[in-house]
Amino acid sequence: MTTAACFIIVSRNYIPIYEAEVGSAAKREDAAQLPQFILQAALDIVQDLAWTTSAMFLKAIDKFNGLVVSVYVTADHILNISKPIHFLHFIIHTRFMLLHDSRSDDGIKSFFQEVHELYIKSLLNPLYLPGSRITSSHFDTKVGALARKSL
Amino acid sequence: MHSDRLAADVPAKMPQADKAHGFMMSRTYSSPGNFDCSIGRPMRLAEIFVAAEHALKKTISNPDLQKILSSVENFEQKYMELTKGAADNYHHSWWKRYGVVLDGEIAAVCFKRGNFDLAAKSYEKVCALYAGEGWEDLLAEVLPNLAECQKSLNDEAGYLSSCVRLLSLDKGLFSSKERQAFQSEVVSLAHNEMTHHVPLDVSSLITFSGNPGPPMALCDGDTGTLSVTVWSGFPDDITLDSLSLTLMATYNADEGGKLRNSNAIVLKPGRNTITFPLPPQKPGSYVLGVLTGHIGQLTFRSHSFSKGGPADTDDFMSYEKPTRPILKVFKPRPLADLSASISSALLINETQWIGIIAQPINYSLKGAVLHIDTGPGLMIEESHSIEMESYKKAGQGSVGTENSGEATKDSSAAAKDCSPATDKHFEQLRLVSSKIEFPDWASDVSSILWIPIRAIDDKLARGSSSGAPEKQSIVDRMRTIALKLEFGISRNQIYDTTIALHFSDPFHVSTRVANQSNDSTLLLQVVTLHSQLNATLSVYDAWLDLHNGFTHAGQGNGRPISAFFPLVISPTSRAGLLFCLCLEKRTAEDENKVPPENILNIRYEIAGDRTIGAHPPATMKSNENDEDANKNLVFRSTLVLQQPVLSPCLAVGFLPLPSNSIRVGQLVTMKWRVERLKDIEEKRVPQNNDKMLYEINANSDKWMIAGRKRGHVSLDMKQGSRIVISILCMPLVAGYIHPPHLGLPGIDEVSISCSPAGCHLVCVLPPAPSSSFCVPA
Numbered sequence: 052m053t054t055a056a057c058f059i060i061v062s063r064n065y066i067p068i069y070e071a072e073v074g075s076a077a078k079r080e081d082a083a084q085l086p087q088f089i090l091q092a093a094l095d096i097v098q099d100l101a102w103t104t105s106a107m108f109l110k111a112i113d114k115f116n117g118l119v120v121s122v123y124v125t126a127d128h129i130l131n132i133s134k135p136i137h138f139l140h141f142i143i144h145t146r147f148m149l150l151h152d153s154r155s156d157d158g159i160k161s162f163f164q165e166v167h168e169l170y171i172k173s174l175l176n177p178l179y180l181p182g183s184r185i186t187s188s189h190f191d192t193k194v195g196a197l198a199r200k201s202l
Numbered sequence: 203m204h205s206d207r208l209a210a211d212v213p214a215k216m217p218q219a220d221k222a223h224g225f226m227m228s229r230t231y232s233s234p235g236n237f238d239c240s241i242g243r244p245m246r247l248a249e250i251f252v253a254a255e256h257a258l259k260k261t262i263s264n265p266d267l268q269k270i271l272s273s274v275e276n277f278e279q280k281y282m283e284l285t286k287g288a289a290d291n292y293h294h295s296w297w298k299r300y301g302v303v304l305d306g307e308i309a310a311v312c313f314k315r316g317n318f319d320l321a322a323k324s325y326e327k328v329c330a331l332y333a334g335e336g337w338e339d340l341l342a343e344v345l346p347n348l349a350e351c352q353k354s355l356n357d358e359a360g361y362l363s364s365c366v367r368l369l370s371l372d373k374g375l376f377s378s379k380e381r382q383a384f385q386s387e388v389v390s391l392a393h394n395e396m397t398h399h400v401p402l403d404v405s406s407l408i409t410f411s412g413n414p415g416p417p418m419a420l421c422d423g424d425t426g427t428l429s430v431t432v433w434s435g436f437p438d439d440i441t442l443d444s445l446s447l448t449l450m451a452t453y454n455a456d457e458g459g460k461l462r463n464s465n466a467i468v469l470k471p472g473r474n475t476i477t478f479p480l481p482p483q484k485p486g487s488y489v490l491g492v493l494t495g496h497i498g499q500l501t502f503r504s505h506s507f508s509k510g511g512p513a514d515t516d517d518f519m520s521y522e523k524p525t526r527p528i529l530k531v532f533k534p535r536p537l538a539d540l541s542a543s544i545s546s547a548l549l550i551n552e553t554q555w556i557g558i559i560a561q562p563i564n565y566s567l568k569g570a571v572l573h574i575d576t577g578p579g580l581m582i583e584e585s586h587s588i589e590m591e592s593y594k595k596a597g598q599g600s601v602g603t604e605n606s607g608e609a610t611k612d613s614s615a616a617a618k619d620c621s622p623a624t625d626k627h628f629e630q631l632r633l634v635s636s637k638i639e640f641p642d643w644a645s646d647v648s649s650i651l652w653i654p655i656r657a658i659d660d661k662l663a664r665g666s667s668s669g670a671p672e673k674q675s676i677v678d679r680m681r682t683i684a685l686k687l688e689f690g691i692s693r694n695q696i697y698d699t700t701i702a703l704h705f706s707d708p709f710h711v712s713t714r715v716a717n718q719s720n721d722s723t724l725l726l727q728v729v730t731l732h733s734q735l736n737a738t739l740s741v742y743d744a745w746l747d748l749h750n751g752f753t754h755a756g757q758g759n760g761r762p763i764s765a766f767f768p769l770v771i772s773p774t775s776r777a778g779l780l781f782c783l784c785l786e787k788r789t790a791e792d793e794n795k796v797p798p799e800n801i802l803n804i805r806y807e808i809a810g811d812r813t814i815g816a817h818p819p820a821t822m823k824s825n826e827n828d829e830d831a832n833k834n835l836v837f838r839s840t841l842v843l844q845q846p847v848l849s850p851c852l853a854v855g856f857l858p859l860p861s862n863s864i865r866v867g868q869l870v871t872m873k874w875r876v877e878r879l880k881d882i883e884e885k886r887v888p889q890n891n892d893k894m895l896y897e898i899n900a901n902s903d904k905w906m907i908a909g910r911k912r913g914h915v916s917l918d919m920k921q922g923s924r925i926v927i928s929i930l931c932m933p934l935v936a937g938y939i940h941p942p943h944l945g946l947p948g949i950d951e952v953s954i955s956c957s958p959a960g961c962h963l964v965c966v967l968p969p970a971p972s973s974s975f976c977v978p979a
Contacts, residue, residue, distance in 0.1 A: 066336035084339045088303075091337050095297040 057086035073198035123147040123163035162201035322351035342375040359400040370406035381437040392500035405506040412528035422534040426480040434469040448491030488529040537565040546736040547706035552819040555812040568645035570689035577682035586654040587630040593650040657705040663839040665711035706734040737810025741769040747801040850955035873928040900942035938963040
């Protein structure tokens with residue numbers, strides 16, 4: 052069971068659109084922004100790693116002081132850019148990133164998958180602008196419940 | 203793998219400089235060196251220092267490394283070099299976030315050392331990445347450090363920009379006191395002397411948008427007031443010394459204007475409604491451009507539209523919404539119209555009411571001012587007020603409580619509008635400095651102004667002698683009145699027009715001889731009165747002032763019998779008066795004098811409606827009875843009295859042509875017979891010889907004369923003597939043409955009786971068809 056966790060959804064423009072403190076660990080006052088700092092820096096690794104695999108769950112990609120960064124990417128958009136010789140595919144992801152302190156891949160994977168479903172439902176809302184911040188309290192509640200259930 | 207890279211490469215990087223040493227990261231793969239020392243008793247610090255130094259020197263062979271580890275400054279220097287190198291490498295390999303982490307480390311160390319320049323550069327990189335990717339939490343940790351560096355470097359522009367960015371961050375990231383401190387920094391710096399006046403971009407803090415709904419509509423040339431919503435993200439009220447807003451035309455970015463509000467404006471946090479005076483703009487559609495202003499010495503600008511409006515407005519969630527037109531200026535169009543209510547002639551030399559219809563065309567005439575300028579020969583009767591009343595379309599006339607002219611029995615009855623209109627208005631206005639101000643009720647309805655005017659013409663009317671009425675020149679009796687209507691919000695709309703007014707005498711007089719006595723001493727002259735006005739004229743008296751050789755026949759004064767009056771003449775109809783005159787013997791002195799003209803005087807009354815045409819003159823306010831005043835109108839006209847040929851001395855007769863038909867090219871002899879009727883009087887014909895000069899006049903295009911056109915003939919002096927004058931001529935054109943005319947230049951026309959009396963025509967046939975052929979020789 053993960054005790055300390057910070058969950059962030061990062062849009063394809065690298066802008067955080069959702070942020071939640073999950074788990075039961077107390078927040079340190081002297082390093083309040085440390086989870087965001089670590090997850091933001093880990094985006095470079097995600098950017099490279101996503102090219103090497105077609106899997107959506109990238110598992111643990113980075114580690115910091117006993118905290119592990121697990122990432123789950125979606126396949127939102129495929130851009131095809133044709134050049135004379137090469138045919139380039141750009142896959143733009145939405146990234147689900149979790150900073151946690153224990154390894155429980157199965158639980159984390161199921162958490163990510165269920166949050167992914169929740170995210171898709173948000174996208175289906177015609178009043179929600181893709182790429183904007185998710186401010187729905189219902190979404191917040193559901194993420195919390197999923198975290199308690201899976202993590 | 204990448205998993206431990208962060209821990210290995212990144213030492214303790216603190217988001218806040220004052221926590222640079224507050225949190226130590228554990229190094230997974232670093233391990234402390236082993237000291238080979240036997241501890242018998244606790245060593246003193248100095249001994250530990252020496253032992254450690256000795257151990258390091260034994261284990262480290264590289265002199266550079268020894269030097270690095272020899273002092274904190276050298277260690278920090280090397281650390282900085284390595285960190286900078288690593289950061290550059292990360293940036294080159296597109297791991298910019300890792301590079302930025304190291305930039306943050308460098309910035310923190312430089313900041314601690316007081317090297318604010320380098321620290322600021324590094325912090326700017328970090329802030330740029332966090333701001334670009336929207337990590338406001340992280341930005342809130344680093345931006346205050348950057349602001350400190352900029353303040354220490356006296357970088358006013360950078361410091362102000364950082365303060366604005368701090369205020370633009372999410373409100374939950376800073377306390378109210380902290381945000382107020384940021385604002386006070388901005389304001390105090392703005393009111394101090396600034397070294398460099400750089401406009402501050404506050405697009406993230408002050409946004410603006412137009413009011414919801416359709417765009418403001420203005421007519422061309424109109425001014426107005428534009429209301430704009432300005433959102434302030436400042437935590438407290440902030441005073442703006444001036445505010446300007448640009449307007450851009452939607453189809454031409456170069457077109458547009460700038461609106462200024464020079465008054466000090468206090469922006470409250472949240473929504474504010476600011477009004478701008480709007481000067482006249484060119485026709486087109488406009489959107490909001492850039493908002494600029496001053497706070498003390500500081501110039502700021504914002505070019506972002508409000509995105510965070512309340513949920514009930516259209517601006518909510520309008521991130522990428524195309525700009526909505528805020529103002530629409532229509533193309534120039536007619537806004538008002540001034541026209542005369544009637545086109546028929548009015549009475550000249552009398553006070554008449556002219557009606558000017560003022561009609562707004564989908565535009566308000568509130569506060570309008572009408573300038574009235576009369577042309578030459580026309581004046582406004584200032585003793586009367588100008589009347590203004592609401593106006594309805596043709597067919598109903600004006601809705602007024604008072605008609606200036608008396609409504610007479612017949613013709614004007616139909617012009618009266620007896621239907622009581624619920625919204626009729628009537629008002630008397632005074633002309634002040636040749637202008638009148640419109641009352642408020644005339645703002646949106648058609649109205650008619652009744653202006654008392656008098657057209658002046660000193661010339662006496664002249665009658666004609668032909669049977670048909672001679673048309674007077676319209677230009678002689680036409681007057682103009684120039685009107686200029688100033689209206690609009692600031693009286694910026696001008697409507698200029700000049701209206702032509704026609705005036706006329708009540709009658710045109712023509713005369714003819716109806717009959718004459720055998721001795722030609724009595725003449726019955728018929729004086730025909732042609733009514734010139736669209737009004738009923740009643741003649742109450744008429745008399746002739748005779749001169750020029752005429753006098754009334756009989757014992758009386760020649761006036762028609764009073765029982766015949768009043769003689770009512772309907773509009774544009776005719777009536778006649780018969781006068782019996784006879785010739786008056788003139789003395790030799792009278793012959794030499796310039797005879798005065800014969801004048802017809804008519805006392806009449808006019809009954810009409812000012813809404814239809816001429817009408818009784820507007821009377822002055824006096825004790826005089828209106829009815830009597832109307833009957834005392836007198837019309838005077840000169841008369842041309844014909845004096846027929848009463849005693850011809852000679853008769854000239856055109857003798858019939860030899861054949862009924864003459865043809866072109868055919869020679870024909872034209873003959874005239876001249877007969878002496880009686881002795882010729884001295885003045886008219888030379889008496890001493892019987893030679894008489896004759897002259898034949900013919901149109902040379904139509905006749906060829908073969909013979910003498912002018913010459914003398916002998917006519918015996920006795921009464922009854924005759925002579926025939928003939929001439930050979932040939933017609934040149936076919937058709938009905940005037941024949942040559944025989945004239946007697948030396949004899950007065952009145953002494954010649956011609957037969958036929960006037961011009962006549964002869965029929966000339968085309969030339970006879972002919973055929974010819976040429977036979978070769």
